[in-house]
Amino acid sequence: MGSVYTQLEAYRPGLVGRVYLQCYAGGAYNTPSAWNSMFPGLDVAPGLSVSEKTPAEMESTLDSWKNDSAGGFIWIFDEILNGNVNSVKDYADAAINGVN
Numbered sequence: 001m002g003s004v005y006t007q008l009e010a011y012r013p014g015l016v017g018r019v020y021l022q023c024y025a026g027g028a029y030n031t032p033s034a035w036n037s038m039f040p041g042l043d044v045a046p047g048l049s050v051s052e053k054t055p056a057e058m059e060s061t062l063d064s065w066k067n068d069s070a071g072g073f074i075w076i077f078d079e080i081l082n083g084n085v086n087s088v089k090d091y092a093d094a095a096i097n098g099v100n
Contacts, residue, residue: 005039019044022075025052032069043070051079055086055094062098072099 008015019039023030023046032044046069048058062072074080074091081088 005042016042018042018070020073021046023048032065036068044068045070045072047073047075049076049079050074050086050091051076055090058091059094059098062095066099069099 005016005019016039019035019042021030021032021035021044030046032046035044036042046062046065048061050058053061058074062069065072072095074095077088080086080091
């Protein structure tokens with residue numbers, strides 16, 4: 001990944017302003033601190049899948065990353081709408097509480 005960023009910076013400096021990191025496996029192997037070193041000077045914002053985390057787990061994970069990340073986001077949103085037992089509000093509150 002770092003080489004794509006390096007090539008983009010060489011082509012057009014400042015083109016990339018933030019990295020949105022989709023964290024698979026609940027983020028076990030994708031932490032913002034590890035990715036920050038690949039993109040010096042950029043903000044890395046991790047996203048967690050609702051299919052892998054309850055709202056409480058999401059909040060806890062984002063809270064543990066907040067010193068090394070630029071916020072966070074929810075992905076696979078349609079899974080909330082398609083039968084997940086938790087509501088959109090549950091996940092939104094968890095994300096907001098986790099990054100603040």
